[in-house]
Amino acid sequence: MSVSRERTSVTEVSLHRPYLAANVTAWDYETDVAIVGFGATGACAAIEAAQAGARVMLFERGSGSGGASALSGGEIYIGGSGGTDAQRAAGFEDSTEDFAAYLKAAGGACADEAKCDLYAHEAVNHFAWLKAQGVPYRGNYLPGKHIEPTDDSTLIWSGSEAAAPFCDIAKPAPRGHVIAHMGWGGGRPLVDILESRARSLGVKVVSDARAVALVKDGERVVGVVVRVDNQDRFVKAERGVVLCTGGFVFNEDMRRRYCPDTLRLSSPIGDQDDGSGIELGVGAGGDAIHMEQYFSTCPWTMPEPQAYGVFVNQAGQRFINEDCYHGRVSRTALDQPGNRVYLLLDIAHFDQPLEMAGMTIAGTGDTWEEVEQELGMAAGTLSATMAFYNSHAREGRDPLFGKRTPILTPLDEAPFVALELNFATSYFSFFTLGGLRTSTDGEVLGRDGKPVAGLYAAGRCTSGLPASGHGYSSGLSLADCTFFGRQAGRRAAAG
Amino acid sequence: MSVSRERTSVTEVSLHRPYLAANVTAWDYETDVAIVGFGATGACAAIEAAQAGARVMLFERGSGSGGASALSGGEIYIGGSGGTDAQRAAGFEDSTEDFAAYLKAAGGACADEAKCDLYAHEAVNHFAWLKAQGVPYRGNYLPGKHIEPTDDSTLIWSGSEAAAPFCDIAKPAPRGHVIAHMGWGGGRPLVDILESRARSLGVKVVSDARAVALVKDGERVVGVVVRVDNQDRFVKAERGVVLCTGGFVFNEDMRRRYCPDTLRLSSPIGDQDDGSGIELGVGAGGDAIHMEQYFSTCPWTMPEPQAYGVFVNQAGQRFINEDCYHGRVSRTALDQPGNRVYLLLDIAHFDQPLEMAGMTIAGTGDTWEEVEQELGMAAGTLSATMAFYNSHAREGRDPLFGKRTPILTPLDEAPFVALELNFATSYFSFFTLGGLRTSTDGEVLGRDGKPVAGLYAAGRCTSGLPASGHGYSSGLSLADCTFFGRQAGRRAAAG
Numbered sequence: 001m002s003v004s005r006e007r008t009s010v011t012e013v014s015l016h017r018p019y020l021a022a023n024v025t026a027w028d029y030e031t032d033v034a035i036v037g038f039g040a041t042g043a044c045a046a047i048e049a050a051q052a053g054a055r056v057m058l059f060e061r062g063s064g065s066g067g068a069s070a071l072s073g074g075e076i077y078i079g080g081s082g083g084t085d086a087q088r089a090a091g092f093e094d095s096t097e098d099f100a101a102y103l104k105a106a107g108g109a110c111a112d113e114a115k116c117d118l119y120a121h122e123a124v125n126h127f128a129w130l131k132a133q134g135v136p137y138r139g140n141y142l143p144g145k146h147i148e149p150t151d152d153s154t155l156i157w158s159g160s161e162a163a164a165p166f167c168d169i170a171k172p173a174p175r176g177h178v179i180a181h182m183g184w185g186g187g188r189p190l191v192d193i194l195e196s197r198a199r200s201l202g203v204k205v206v207s208d209a210r211a212v213a214l215v216k217d218g219e220r221v222v223g224v225v226v227r228v229d230n231q232d233r234f235v236k237a238e239r240g241v242v243l244c245t246g247g248f249v250f251n252e253d254m255r256r257r258y259c260p261d262t263l264r265l266s267s268p269i270g271d272q273d274d275g276s277g278i279e280l281g282v283g284a285g286g287d288a289i290h291m292e293q294y295f296s297t298c299p300w301t302m303p304e305p306q307a308y309g310v311f312v313n314q315a316g317q318r319f320i321n322e323d324c325y326h327g328r329v330s331r332t333a334l335d336q337p338g339n340r341v342y343l344l345l346d347i348a349h350f351d352q353p354l355e356m357a358g359m360t361i362a363g364t365g366d367t368w369e370e371v372e373q374e375l376g377m378a379a380g381t382l383s384a385t386m387a388f389y390n391s392h393a394r395e396g397r398d399p400l401f402g403k404r405t406p407i408l409t410p411l412d413e414a415p416f417v418a419l420e421l422n423f424a425t426s427y428f429s430f431f432t433l434g435g436l437r438t439s440t441d442g443e444v445l446g447r448d449g450k451p452v453a454g455l456y457a458a459g460r461c462t463s464g465l466p467a468s469g470h471g472y473s474s475g476l477s478l479a480d481c482t483f484f485g486r487q488a489g490r491r492a493a494a495g
Numbered sequence: 496m497s498v499s500r501e502r503t504s505v506t507e508v509s510l511h512r513p514y515l516a517a518n519v520t521a522w523d524y525e526t527d528v529a530i531v532g533f534g535a536t537g538a539c540a541a542i543e544a545a546q547a548g549a550r551v552m553l554f555e556r557g558s559g560s561g562g563a564s565a566l567s568g569g570e571i572y573i574g575g576s577g578g579t580d581a582q583r584a585a586g587f588e589d590s591t592e593d594f595a596a597y598l599k600a601a602g603g604a605c606a607d608e609a610k611c612d613l614y615a616h617e618a619v620n621h622f623a624w625l626k627a628q629g630v631p632y633r634g635n636y637l638p639g640k641h642i643e644p645t646d647d648s649t650l651i652w653s654g655s656e657a658a659a660p661f662c663d664i665a666k667p668a669p670r671g672h673v674i675a676h677m678g679w680g681g682g683r684p685l686v687d688i689l690e691s692r693a694r695s696l697g698v699k700v701v702s703d704a705r706a707v708a709l710v711k712d713g714e715r716v717v718g719v720v721v722r723v724d725n726q727d728r729f730v731k732a733e734r735g736v737v738l739c740t741g742g743f744v745f746n747e748d749m750r751r752r753y754c755p756d757t758l759r760l761s762s763p764i765g766d767q768d769d770g771s772g773i774e775l776g777v778g779a780g781g782d783a784i785h786m787e788q789y790f791s792t793c794p795w796t797m798p799e800p801q802a803y804g805v806f807v808n809q810a811g812q813r814f815i816n817e818d819c820y821h822g823r824v825s826r827t828a829l830d831q832p833g834n835r836v837y838l839l840l841d842i843a844h845f846d847q848p849l850e851m852a853g854m855t856i857a858g859t860g861d862t863w864e865e866v867e868q869e870l871g872m873a874a875g876t877l878s879a880t881m882a883f884y885n886s887h888a889r890e891g892r893d894p895l896f897g898k899r900t901p902i903l904t905p906l907d908e909a910p911f912v913a914l915e916l917n918f919a920t921s922y923f924s925f926f927t928l929g930g931l932r933t934s935t936d937g938e939v940l941g942r943d944g945k946p947v948a949g950l951y952a953a954g955r956c957t958s959g960l961p962a963s964g965h966g967y968s969s970g971l972s973l974a975d976c977t978f979f980g981r982q983a984g985r986r987a988a989a990g
Contacts, residue, residue, distance in 0.1 A: 016943045017780065109755035253944075257784040257932065260604035279942060285512065289752040292787040315895040317812045335830065337896075378894030380883055388875055399873030400810040401832075437752065447774060448511045449748075 013213040013225050013232055015279040021217035027236040031057040031204070033492045034224050034237035035244060036211040036277060039067025040187075041459030041481040042244035043194035045442075045489030047133065050201035052493035054239055058198070059209040059226045061272065065195040066188070068246050068270040068431065068460065069481060073148035074186025075158060076482060077465075077475035079175040081124040086155040087173060090141030094173040096120045101170035102161060106471030110290045115465060118440045119483055126483050127177065133197045135190060136180040145307050145407075147299060147326065147474070148184045159473025163324035164402030176475045187478075209233070211276065214241060214284045214455070221284055221454035240454045240492035242442070244485060247432035247460035248275025249294075255432070258291035261334070262430055265296060269429045277461035281436040285452045286444040290463045291434035295472045296334060297327035298421050298428050300343055300359065303351040308409050309419075310389055314338040316372065316381030318389065318400055323407035331469045334423060342375065343419040344368075344386065346411040353419055358427045362420035371416050382418075386411065433469060435462045442488025456488040508708040508720050508727055510774040516712035522731040526552040526699070528987045529719050529732035530739060531706045531772060534562025535682075536954030536976040537739035538689035540937075540984030542628065545696035547988035549734055553693070554704040554721045556767065560690040561683070563741050563765040563926065563955065564976060568643035569681025570653060571977060572960075572970035574670040576619040581650040582668055585636030589668040591615045596665035597656060601966030605785045610960060613935045614978055621978050622672065628692045630685060631675040640802050640902070642794060642821065642969070643679045654968025658819035659897030671970045682973075704728070706771065709736060709779045709950070716779055716949035735949045735987035737937070739980060742927035742955035743770025744789075750927070753786035756829070757925055760791060764924045772956035776931040780947045781939040785958045786929035790967045791829060792822035793916050793923050795838055795854065798846040803904050804914075805884055809833040811867065811876030813884065813895055818902035826964045829918060837870065838914040839863075839881065841906040848914055853922045857915035866911050877913075881906065928964060930957040937983025951983040 013019050033049040035042045038060035049056045078084055080099035087094050100120035104111045119126075131137065142153035149156055158176025160166045179186040199205065208228060215223035215234065223236045248254040249268040254275045256263060282288050301307040311329065313319055313336035320332045333341040342362060353359040363374030372382040390410040392399055398408055420426070436444050436457045443451035458464070464480035466472050508514050528544040530537045533555035544551045573579055575594035582589050595615035599606045614621075626632065637648035644651055653671025655661045674681040694700065703723060710718035710729065718731045743749040744763040749770045751758060777783050796802040806824065808814055808831035815827045828836040837857060848854040858869030867877040885905040887894055893903055915921070931939050931952045938946035953959070959975035961967050 014943065016941060109758060257782065260785075263604060282942065287752065290755075290787075292785075315813075318810075378887070381895070384879060384883070388879070392873070400876070446511060447777065448509065 015212060015276055016283045018216035018284050019213040019225055021215050021222050024215060024234050026234065028233040029057060029235040031055045031235065031237055032239040033242060033489065034059065034235050035242045035489070036224060037067060037244035037246065038065040038205065039244065039246065039459065039481065040069035040191055040194060040478060041485035043191060043198050044482045044485035045242045045244055045458060046198040046203040047194065047201060048486045048489035049493040050198065050203050052490055054493035056203045057235065058203055058205045059211060059224070060205065060207050061210040063207050065191050066271055068273060069478065070188045070191045071269065071271060072187035072478060073184060073474065074179040074181060074190040075148065075176045075475040075478060076130070077158065077175050077473055077479040078123045078127045078177045079173055080120045083173065084124055084127050084177065086137065086139050086141065086177060089139060090155060092173040094175070095171070098170040098173070099123065102166060103465060105166055105169045106159070106473060106476070107465070107467035108471050110293060110463065110467035112464065112467060114440050115484070119465060119479065122483065123479070130482065134193045137177065138180045141174065145301060147301065149178055150183055152180045152182045154178055154180070158475050160324035160328050163404065164321050211280060214280050216284060219453055221452060239495035240456055242488050242492050243277035243281055243436070243457040243461050244459050245277030245461045246270060246273035247435065248278060249273050249431045251275040258434065259294055259432055261292070262294050264423055265428045265430050266424060267427050267429045268431065270431050273431065273460065277457060278435050281444050281455065281457055281461065284455055285446045286455065287437040287447045288435060289437045290467060293433040293467065294430050294469050295327060295331070295433055295466065296428050296430035296469065297330040298359070298426055299326070299354060299357050300330065300421060301326045302354055305349040305351050306343065306345060306353065308349040308407055309343045309345045310386070310411060312342050312344060312382055312385055314340065316377050316385050318385055321398060321401035321403035323403045325473055327472045328470055330428065333421060334428070339424060340420050340422045343421060344411060345417050345419065346413040347415055348413040349411060350417050356427055358425055359419045359421055361417055363418040365416050366414045368416055371418050375418055431460070433463065433466055435460060438462045440487065441491040442484055443491060456492045458484040458488040510707060510771055511778045513711035513779050514708040514720055516710050516717050519710060519729050521729065522718070523728040524552060524730040526550045526730065526732055527734040528737060528984065529554065529730050530737045531719060532562060532739035532741065533560040533700065534739060534741060534954065534976065535564035535686055535689060535973060536980035538686060538693050539977045539980035540737045540739055540953060541693040541698040542689065542696060543981045543984035544988040545693065545698050547985055549988035551698045552730065553698055553700045554706060554719070555700065555702050556705040558702050560686050561766055563768060564973065565683045565686045566764065566766060567682035567973060568679060568969065569674040569676060569685040570643065570671045570970040570973060571625070572653065572670050572968055572974040573618045573622045573672045574668055575615045578668065579619055579622050579672065581632065581634050581636065581672060584634060585650060587668040589670070590666070593665040593668070594618065597661060598960060600661055600664045601654070601968060601971070602960070602962035603966050605788060605958065605962035607959065607962060609935050610979070614960060614974065617978065618974070625977065629688045632672065633675045636669065640796060642796065644673055645678055647675045647677045649673055649675070653970050655819035655823050658899065659816050706775060709775050711779060714948055716947060734990035735951055737983050737987050738772035738776055738931070738952040738956050739954050740772030740956045741765060741768035742930060743773060744768045744926045746770040753929065754789055754927055756787070757789050759918055760923045760925050761919060762922050762924045763926065765926050768926065768955065772952060773930050776939050776950065776952055776956070779950055780941045781950065782932040782942045783930060784932045785962060788928040788962065789925050789964050790822060790826070790928055790961065791923050791925035791964065792825040793854070793921055794821070794849060794852050795825065795916065796821045797849055800844040800846050801838065801840060801848065803844040803902055804838045804840045805881065805906060807837050807839060807877055807880055809835065811872050811880050813880055816893060816896035816898035818898045820968055822967045823965055825923065828916060829923070834919060835915050835917045838916060839906060840912050840914065841908040842910055843908040844906060845912055851922055853920055854914045854916055856912055858913040860911050861909045863911055866913050870913055926955065928958065928961055930955060933957045935982065936986040937979055938986060951987045953979040953983040
């Protein structure tokens with residue numbers, strides 16, 4: 001017994017279990033709401049909590065705001081309620097019902113229907129709120145297929161809305177809303193604007209402060225321990241703690257336990273996302289769900305002609321309608337047997353692949369039969385797939401997967417090429433989607449479905465709108481982070 | 496604060512959090528090792544703990560021993576060390592290296608390599624131990640492809656050992672060892688023998704006793720609360736508690752949170768497996784891993800001629816070498832787009848499908864083109880697949896998936912038939928494979944990788960040898976249950 005007693009001595013702090021309030025000898029900080037993590041999620045939570053009248057402190061492990069949000073394109077998935085001004089100006093009506101139906105289909109078996117319904121209902125108001133915080137939008141629509149706008153355009157198609165099976169489930173509309181920012185990388189200015197707004201509301205920011213434990217008094221979370229200059233500082237949070245720490249893509253041990261499929265991929269993206277918020281939340285009684293889910297994509301749609309390509313697996317079989325979101329195609333590619341798939345192009349749709357993508361030319365030929373042979377595939381596999389595809393593409397049909405024009409087009413102009421997307425060596429960026437289970441108010445829920453008192457969470461340390469890797473759309477994670485970050489901040493301020 | 500204090504009052508017991516030892520006013524039972532669950536896992540744990548000299552009590556929620564084990568075929572996956580007597584008598588050598596390599600390949604990204612290595616090394620000794628407990632084996636080999644022997648034979652091929660890709664990873668051998676029992680259903684006599692042995696060693700069994708909470712003193716588990724006749728009974732376990740409660744296939748809420756893919760299937764198998772051991776273990780500080788993994792199978796290989804069939808998905812594409820384990824084929828079928836796959840047969844390989852399987856005749860024809868048309872598939876899909884398959888099968892080759900003779904055989908004798916395996920309405924039995932993370936000694940490990948003192952677990956409330964649904968082999972779960980049940984019992988007895 002004495003050994004176990006020692007293990008709970010007052011000097012031990014751990015991500016994996018709460019620190020007991022009775023062992024806190026003195027509080028270093030006292031606030032109403034303590035927020036952990038200063039990406040877009042934490043910033044939005046801070047703004048709402050401060051506007052609700054709470055004293056707010058925000059603790060960030062890095063030297064300043066940012067997180068994975070600042071590495072993103074600053075695109076937010078918004079629609080419903082008849083459409084945003086940008087949607088309507090471009091002639092797209094977007095009903096709340098269609099928006100909710102798309103969100104649920106995208107989440108698949110992992111969808112949180114209550115979150116989908118609430119967000120579909122509130123997204124247009126959320127867009128107004130973002131503008132009110134100072135986030136600028138040009139307001140125009142940029143047609144075509146883009147990963148991010150290369151100019152400062154607002155509205156793009158950013159998911160699988162217009163592709164099967166989604167277009168048969170919900171009337172499609174473009175819903176990716178991008179901050180007015182020239183070129184890629186709108187995430188950084190988005191966070192800067194939200195940070196500025198939070199600071200103007202009196203939010204106190206402590207940087208280089210890593211959360212190492214939650215503090216509990218009985219069943220209630222009453223504070224957080226942060227490590228600053230290698231010293232543990234005790235933060236009393238009268239109304240609650242909000243975890244906004246991101247996913248666990250940079251925690252290889254967690255990936256091995258919960259999401260081992262990602263161990264074969266080489267390009268995690270994020271900003272030190274080590275799952276610490278998930279560990280803190282579960283240690284305090286929270287529940288982590290859908291932990292095997294991850295987003296992954298290879299930038300195969302660039303240069304643009306490549307978007308017209310056809311994918312086959314090692315058996316020479318197609319496996320998806322390639323006109324859906326590039327991430328859905330990539331994620332489905334990773335489900336195929338073996339360790340690679342091929343992107344097939346004719347000369348009319350070939351350009352040098354991006355060097356960063358790590359896609360290599362694996363076979364060429366004056367006929368698809370020659371390409372097939374160069375890839376070492378049996379005669380009548382890839383070549384038959386392409387003969388079938390081309391004959392139907394000429395009629396504007398894809399009987400196998402429902403791909404649509406104009407992306408659906410014959411690839412029959414010799415010479416032909418097969419680009420290899422190798423799961424280990426090509427650039428498959430990825431991040432995790434599983435995390436704490438939360439209510440629509442951002443309350444962290446225990447395995448019994450009841451809230452853990454005093455504990456809130458949002459963003460990628462939770463399972464939210466982007467619940468499934470196969471149904472991801474660009475802007476879905478930032479939508480979840482910003483909207484449910486606000487929900488959590490407001491709920492925490494209410495105590 | 497007062498509200499949260501009330502929530503930890505001494506009268507509340509919950510699967511989701513430990514009961515504090517300080518709140519126990521009197522112990523109803525005192526023992527060294529308390530085992531929860533009386534399937535094969537609990538029985539083996541009890542035998543080992545008793546043999547190590549510990550006082551052992553076993554608590555079972557049902558009215559007697561059984562669990563999912565008693566519903567099984569009583570088949571245990573055994574090999575390595577040159578082979579069991581049954582393997583060697585039939586001419587199969589089986590090295591420990593090959594056995595371990597197969598186990599690891601079967602577990603895929605979820606494999607626990609230490610468990611695979613230990614079991615591969617010890618399995619032949621484990622077989623001797625089972626015999627020493629009184630489990631009878633006839634010792635003969637039954638060639639062919641069987642789900643379970645229909646007689647009392649011992650050794651059968653029960654996995655994907657001889658099929659691609661496993662046959663290229665490890666030298667194949669049959670490893671399914673079945674208790675001498677006429678016909679299916681050897682699990683019941685297996686549990687009966689183990690129960691008899693446990694009782695003869697003085698293990699005290701309390702039936703109709705449902706575990707509702709673990710008792711913790713500081714960081715250590717020191718007992719368990721069981722509910723008997725709607726009264727909570729407090730069990731002091733001086734050396735440890737062993738959870739042997741099975742998976743969570745009958746807990747729809749847990750499946751929704753951790754394994755939602757199974758919600759579309761209609762035939763869970765098990766015996767009240769409600770995940771309570773996982774909830775208890777996680778609540779006490781344990782870690783639940785690979786919770787999305789599940790076994791599923793449809794009995795498509797019966798009647799026996801059907802085993803020679805070819806599977807296609809809704810796009811008319813093959814997706815696997817059909818000569819691998821029926822469960823691997825079924826599980827991969829569930830990965831295909833849509834909600835069904837088709838099993839294609841010619842008249843030489845057709846017999847009326849089992850009524851229980853819920854497989855229906857979806858199309859027939861004098862040519863594969865006619866079948867294709869009846870299924871509503873585009874011309875040149877299914878028919879091209881079968882033309883390609885048959886032409887290569889005549890040469891004894893399957894260039895796509897490496898299927899082998901004799902299962903690889905042309906299907907060219909008209910008329911032809913397509914049986915539909917519908918994910919919702921056909922009989923896809925399933926059970927869950929994810930659970931508590933444990934050491935090779937059965938210690939429940941926390942998220943920090945350290946053992947939860949006093950807490951042990953084995954069987955399907957843990958993630959073990961059958962780590963992945965795609966790599967399951969018959970007998971793998973009972974191997975895990977019986978061997979690691981023993982490990983946990985012995986370790987718990989050591990205190």
